[in-house]
Amino acid sequence: MSARSASARHSVDVVDGLDRDGDTLREECGVFGIFGHPDASAIVALGLHALQHRGQEAAGIVSFDGHIFHSERRPGLVGDSFSDRSTIEHLEGSAAIGHVRYSTTGGTILRNVQPLFAELASGGLAVAHNGNLTNALSIRRDLVRDGAITQSTSDTEVILHLAARSRAPLIVERFTEALRQVQGAYAIVALTNKKLIGARDPLGIRPLVIGELDGRYILASETCALDIIGAKFIRDVENGEIVVISEEGIESIRFAPAQPMRPCIFEYIYFARPDSVVNGKSVYSVRKNIGHELARESATAADVVIPVPDSGVPAALGFAQETGLPFEMGIIRNHYVGRTFIQPTQSVRELGVRMKHSANRAVVEGKRIVLVDDSLVRGTTSVKIVRMMREAGAKEVHFRIASPPITYPDFYGIDTPEREKLLAATHDLEGMRRYIGADSLAFLSIEGLYKAMGEESRNESCPQYTDHCFTGDYPTGLTDLAIAGPKRLAMLAEAD
Incomplete structure (x- = not known):
């Protein structure tokens, strides 16, 4: 054949x-x-x-x-x-x-x-x-x-x-x-x-x-x-x-x-479609629960809750429901920007975030806003979004992340940067806040994440989920990493 x-x-x-x-x-x-x-x-x-x-x-x-x-x-x-x-x-x-x-x-x-x-x-x-x-x-x-x-x-x-x-x-x-x-x-x-x-x-x-x-x-x-x-x-x-x-x-x-x-906890935070059911749990419901827990942990005086679309939407809904604040689409995403768009110069590349996201000034101007996003990796996009909100007239910008800080890279199919390029691995909370330019910054705790998943707490001796990006607890052997190291491993994967 x-x-x-x-x-x-x-x-x-x-x-x-x-x-x-x-x-x-x-x-x-x-x-x-x-x-x-x-x-x-x-x-x-x-x-x-x-x-x-x-x-x-x-x-x-x-x-x-x-x-x-x-x-x-x-x-x-x-x-x-x-x-x-x-x-x-x-x-x-x-x-x-x-x-x-x-x-x-x-x-x-x-x-x-x-x-x-x-x-x-x-x-x-x-x-x-x-x-x-x-x-x-x-x-x-x-x-x-x-x-x-x-x-x-x-x-x-x-x-x-x-x-x-x-x-x-x-x-x-x-x-x-x-x-x-x-x-x-x-x-x-x-x-x-x-x-x-x-x-x-x-x-x-x-x-x-x-x-x-x-x-x-x-x-x-x-x-x-x-x-x-x-x-x-x-x-x-x-x-x-x-x-x-x-x-x-x-x-x-x-x-x-x-x-x-x-199972990988990022399926619920980011990867799976919100209308999917993963291992018996509705992804949409989990993300809303995450928003509720995030609000319980880090609510702040504000006028409106705004998601960073699209993956931040369910968590932002939960945050708004828990706090009683209005939920508004203060950022509009352009779904017709392809991933193969050519950005020929640095000046044009710097405008890239506006190709995918634009501010809804009517919702943002003069308001104290809570931005809700699913995660923070390097932080460079967050910098641009905060700046965009301020240019649209936001009075205050409070950033809330619907997951714990990502402090370790992944080796199971998620393409994350090396550890020294992860913002949360190289900065404390105040350093991250200053870097992205927000008036305040807060992450969901690992305990809050497990509560949102319907667990009483994280089982330290036998965790219920694969959560190594937050905890460093890798559940399998990492043979290639042990032999090559992270930088060499990345080079070999591309050049082998």
Whole structure:
């Protein structure tokens, strides 16, 4: 069997359209798969539309028609690549998987766009992955020394190589052996000539759900991808579980010892769409609860509460409800600014925040305002937003952050700067306030965050969530980091 890939027709690098300040938490990736449906590829494309917030650099779909695997992988948004009928018609078959990408390892080049495909002794295998393997570079070096030829710099390819080298007779057994050799956070969908496979890491750091449409099973990163196609939510894939979907139905396999789940708390703060339900919790409700807790901890004399759109909106609503202050859209976001907009000069780059956000002077002028944002990373965007509010006539600007200070980098699929570039790691609270130019600054406490999640407190001996960006408590081994160090690790991930 062979995979026809768009990579033969596209050889240019993806245009670098990222926020030049590097001052936002980068989206991760999103995965989607369906088995046994006559419109499989079209449904996957719709599902990827719903997951577009998880990655805007590139998208890909692999399908299987009973004889041949078909592949389309392209830079850019899902709608730019998979909205025309001819592309979907090329992706023939009743089984398909798809991926939207934001790169956290490997450069933004087409050969890293997923799903990745390989021919194994037992047949074709396509894999799409959300998360980050913390020992992928170490495994890759060993594989290359043993003669392996790699086609990408993505950590996902490690899984393909490990499965290919397994001596197990069945593809599911090979896949299971591969997962037992990797560390880190992952939600994976894989497609063979007979099965759709899903897997979630042993701690359940990354989300993965099972749905059903017209009697056919679906795997997706979030429930919002089920909603867009009218599918029914069945359940979450459990931590340390592999699900195997075939014509015979669905089978569950545990590949890791049972242990308490620790999902990533940033799914609730920032990453997941607010209309999704993650591990049984409404993301929208959690974010509003966060706003309530933030107000209880750090309310201030003000006239109006203003969210930094879009992710700050639910928390700002909760803050306004708790304080009794009016909620107003004092910042208007332009949703039509693409991530690939070219900013040719420094003077134009400095105006970039106004392309995405503009002040609503009628709401701001002469008011004491509370700005609510989901997080603070480097702080450079916050500086611009505070300045914009003052130029629009705000009398006072009080900044409230709907999460604790980010003092540690992430290694599980969130693209955060090195620690010395995190504002909260290098400044105290007063130093941060002066840096962004606000009249006051406050963060949600870690205790308040756990209360908003419905917990009495954080269990110090066995935390309920993966919260290392706030606490430094990394729940898995960090093999590559220990060997290379953070700066070298970043260089190797791009250049390997």
